[in-house]
Amino acid sequence: MATTLTWLGHAAFRMDTETGTRVYVDPFLNGNPKCPDAEREPERCDLVIVTHGHGDHVGDAVAISKRFECPVVAQVELRDWLSTNEGLPEDSRQSPNKGGTVSFAGVRVTLTDANHSSSTWHNGAILYTGESTGVVLRQEGGPTVYFAGDTNVFGDMALIKRIYAPDVAVLPIGDHYTMGPDEAAVAAELVGASRVVPSHYGTFPLLTGTPDALRPLLSAGVELLAPAPGETLTL
Ligand SMILES: [Zn+2]
Numbered sequence: 001m002a003t004t005l006t007w008l009g010h011a012a013f014r015m016d017t018e019t020g021t022r023v024y025v026d027p028f029l030n031g032n033p034k035c036p037d038a039e040r041e042p043e044r045c046d047l048v049i050v051t052h053g054h055g056d057h058v059g060d061a062v063a064i065s066k067r068f069e070c071p072v073v074a075q076v077e078l079r080d081w082l083s084t085n086e087g088l089p090e091d092s093r094q095s096p097n098k099g100g101t102v103s104f105a106g107v108r109v110t111l112t113d114a115n116h117s118s119s120t121w122h123n124g125a126i127l128y129t130g131e132s133t134g135v136v137l138r139q140e141g142g143p144t145v146y147f148a149g150d151t152n153v154f155g156d157m158a159l160i161k162r163i164y165a166p167d168v169a170v171l172p173i174g175d176h177y178t179m180g181p182d183e184a185a186v187a188a189e190l191v192g193a194s195r196v197v198p199s200h201y202g203t204f205p206l207l208t209g210t211p212d213a214l215r216p217l218l219s220a221g222v223e224l225l226a227p228a229p230g231e232t233l234t235l
Pocket residue numbers: 052054057116117150177
């Protein structure tokens with residue numbers, strides 16, 4: 001099998017690994033105007049990863065985890081919040097922090113830094129849910145994929161290149177809440193992946209960045225893969 005990546009609109013992705021492990025990253029499916037109807041109810045899932053506490057990233061994570069009895073990996077404060085308030089079973093193996101790596105179903109999950117916020121609404125007030133993260137997914141015999149999460153560009157993306165050498169970088173490009181194409185082009189250079197997949201754009205009118213704006217800014221040799229929502233890429 002080959003590793004595949006399916007964009008589900010916004011920052012939601014499904015990745016199927018070489019060995020058939022199915023991973024959802026930031027599974028904002030119901031309520032996501034760009035998620036194809038046929039994708040709102042997953043058929044199966046082995047692992048869920050949530051980069052931070054905003055509702056457009058936590059999405060259906062808890063419901064998917066309960067239905068398929070699969071782990072949800074998230075930064076420790078957010079993961080603890082999902083246990084204490086949303087009914088996920090507590091499991092410290094699923095709540096690392098930045099720099100930490102956990103393994104589930106043949107996938108090594110490493111949380112990285114991201115420059116963003118992380119919060120949820122609770123009883124009419126904003127509750128902070130730790131720090132926002134990116135994530136690197138590694139597997140035996142398959143591509144290494146870096147999901148930047150929500151972030152601006154930052155110089156330490158060079159460390160992600162140095163340490164993990166991702167083959168594919170999923171970068172937000174929508175602007176307003178994250179970096180737009182100008183910063184994403186520099187992020188792509190720092191991360192050094194030969195293939196870039198744009199995310200977090202086109203969902204709402206505020207998110208104005210487009211793949212067409214990013215494409216001419218990328219270095220020669222970097223391939224921009226911009227699937228339509230519901231489209232599957234072979235990595
Ligand atoms: Zn966010």
